[in-house]
Amino acid sequence: MNDPGAEQAAIVLVCNGPGELSTWVRPLAQRLQAELPLRPAQPQAPIGLQLVLVPCPNATGTEHRVAAAMGLFERIIPAPRFWWLLLRPRRYGPWPRRGVVVFLGGDQFWTVLLSARLGYRHITYAEWVARWPRWNDRIAAMGPAAADRLRGRWRDRCQVVGDLMADLSASARSEQPLPPGDWLALMPGSKRAKLQVGMPFLLETADRLAALRPGCRFLLPVAPTTSVQELLAYAGAANPIAALYSAGEPSLLQAATGPELCTPAGTRILLIEQQPAHGVLSQCRLALTTVGANTAELGALGVPMIVLVPTQHLHVMQAWDGGIGILARLPILRWLLGVALTAWRMRHHGFLAWPNISAGRAVVPERVGPITPAQIAQEAADWLDQPERLEGMRDDLRSLRGRPGAVAALAGMVRELLPPQTPGPA
Numbered sequence: 311m312n313d314p315g316a317e318q319a320a321i322v323l324v325c326n327g328p329g330e331l332s333t334w335v336r337p338l339a340q341r342l343q344a345e346l347p348l349r350p351a352q353p354q355a356p357i358g359l360q361l362v363l364v365p366c367p368n369a370t371g372t373e374h375r376v377a378a379a380m381g382l383f384e385r386i387i388p389a390p391r392f393w394w395l396l397l398r399p400r401r402y403g404p405w406p407r408r409g410v411v412v413f414l415g416g417d418q419f420w421t422v423l424l425s426a427r428l429g430y431r432h433i434t435y436a437e438w439v440a441r442w443p444r445w446n447d448r449i450a451a452m453g454p455a456a457a458d459r460l461r462g463r464w465r466d467r468c469q470v471v472g473d474l475m476a477d478l479s480a481s482a483r484s485e486q487p488l489p490p491g492d493w494l495a496l497m498p499g500s501k502r503a504k505l506q507v508g509m510p511f512l513l514e515t516a517d518r519l520a521a522l523r524p525g526c527r528f529l530l531p532v533a534p535t536t537s538v539q540e541l542l543a544y545a546g547a548a549n550p551i552a553a554l555y556s557a558g559e560p561s562l563l564q565a566a567t568g569p570e571l572c573t574p575a576g577t578r579i580l581l582i583e584q585q586p587a588h589g590v591l592s593q594c595r596l597a598l599t600t601v602g603a604n605t606a607e608l609g610a611l612g613v614p615m616i617v618l619v620p621t622q623h624l625h626v627m628q629a630w631d632g633g634i635g636i637l638a639r640l641p642i643l644r645w646l647l648g649v650a651l652t653a654w655r656m657r658h659h660g661f662l663a664w665p666n667i668s669a670g671r672a673v674v675p676e677r678v679g680p681i682t683p684a685q686i687a688q689e690a691a692d693w694l695d696q697p698e699r700l701e702g703m704r705d706d707l708r709s710l711r712g713r714p715g716a717v718a719a720l721a722g723m724v725r726e727l728l729p730p731q732t733p734g735p736a
Contacts (some may be wrong), residue, residue, distance in 0.1 A: 319729050320358045320409035321348070324424065326366035326389070328500050328535045329603020330415030331373055332586055333610070334435070334474050335361065338414065339382040341721045349384045357728070358406070362424060363389040364416040370501055370535040379534070379585075392420070396427050408729045412720075418442055431727040435474065435720060443467065447727060450720050453712070469723060472716035475610035478588055488593045489567065491527035492694055494519070495591055495613065496579065497599035498544075500533035504600050506551050507623045509544040511683055512598060513557035517575045518687035523694060529580040529594070530571070531587035538562065538569060538581055545571070551623060555683065595700060596693055598686065605674070606664035610711050614703040616689060617663040619678040665710055673706045 321342060325335045339359060342348060347355035361383045363373050374388040387395050387402060399405050411425040413434040422445045425432035431447040434440050436456040440449045443464035450471045451457040457468050496516060498508025516528050532538060545552060546559040558574040571579040582590050588611055591597070597608050597615040608615050665673045677686065693700055 318356050318358075318406040318408075320360055320406045320428075320430070321724060321728070322360045322362055322409060322411045322424070322428070322430065323383075323414055324362050324364060324411060324416065324421045325373070325414045326364050326416030327369045327603070328373055328376065328533060329606070331376060332534065333478065333603065333607055334414045335377070336380060336382070336586070337474065337477055337717045338412070338720060338724075339380070341717050342724065343382060345721055346725065350381075358384040360385045360387075362387045362392065362395065364392050364420040365389050366416055368501070372535045376534040396423055399428060410724055410727045412724060433720075433723055433727065435471075440464075440468070448723050450723055452716075469719070471719035471723070472714075473610070473712045474716045474720065475606055476712040477714045477717045478586075478607065478610040488529075488590060489527070492523065492525050493527050493529060493594045494690065495594040495597035495599070495608075496528055496530045497597055497604045497608075498530070498541075499600040499602060499604070500535045504602070505536065505540070505544040506549055507620055508600050508618075509541060510549065510552040510555040510557060511618070511620055513545055513560060513571075513573055513577075513579075514555040514683035515598060515686050515690075516579060517557050517573055517577045518683055519690050520575075520577045522687060522691045526694070527580070528577065529582055529590060531582040531591065534585050538583070541571070541581075596690060598690065601662045603664075605662075609663075609665040609668075609674075609707050612704050612708045612711065614693070614700050614707070615663070615674050616686065616693070617674060617676045618681065618686060619662065619676070620681050621678060622680040665707055668710055669706075673710065674703060 323335050323339060325331050342359060343351050346357060349355050349358045359382060361377050363386070366389065369389060374386050377383060377386050385403065391402070394401060405428055407429070409428065409430040411421050411428065411430045411432050413421040418434055418441045421432060421434065422442050426445070432445060433448045433450055434446045435450045435452070437452045438456055439459050440446060440451070440456060443449060443460055446467060449460070449464070449468040451468050452473050453470060457465070457470050460468055496512045498505055498512050519526055532541065542560065542562060543549065560571040560573045563570045563572050563578070567580055568583070569581045571581060591608065591613055592611045594613055597613050599605060599608060599615050599617055601617055601619055605615065605617055661667045662676055662678065663674050666676065
């Protein structure tokens, strides 16, 4: 039993968007729940596991509902309430005198402010750079690139833990293997701007690829921040961009394996609503995906992919980071500035997919420009016709993802910063 006199404490995970919530926050929260007596899993435990969502232009606004469905957190503060949290923390209930704040996505400065306001210790998980090492008690670096950028005086605070997403492949187990066939994952994104383009584009691509290779089978993981009904809306007449593609409005069917979209041409697409979908994704031979966290997730699972950025719809592609993105959304400047910024970024983009950014070279193909479903269907068919090339891409992705163990290492760093009176692993 827990010591009733043990000091109360809090672990506060800080995150911004749906990708980080699924691939960083969930695994760490599950690990901490397994290793420590935490509320809400153990209601009488001395430590509470909290989640604070911070402002981010790339967030969907539904992250707090997704997090609540995980059942891992005693308290969740949605992003719109973050400023009030800084001003009046007790407005959202009592906070223990001691605790640890863990940065897992967003602007690192928000966690500096939050840890200072609550008087808690502070860990930053740094993919590429730790921006505020002076105010970090510990820095968990993804790799040497982040660690080596620290000045000597801060390096004793840093530990290289590895890529949190490397653990995804180790946990990707499916109790129900997919039926036989050449399975392809269609990943149109989770945000409105991406879904408006991605749904009609990928449905026509699936129709064309099914005609080229009748053995192909398709699945589409439903992002936790969207729904089947929203996907249908983006694929139908309610989306004006859909009229520019030939797939037509799909119907929703209930099959033995689960709900499916069926295009007028008869192409059936299995909808995967379970979260996370790592088990089924890891069984796919190829994925067609937009840019974003999808590419990091697929890379961690070792799934070959073609990354798509169809620039013929620049006027709806305004999912930018930072102040420029906010400016591009202003009512008067939204269209002109959004188009100008997007066009500039596409001309000077460098690499857009996370495996390519990580490797500094083209590991997976990126197709940026006025691409068409016919072109992508043909390219996908060419990849499927050459299994040795696909396996080469898969091997390259596996070589990039690193060794599992980052989640356990980061959980260990959190435990080290908890108050000494707090019980250790159960």
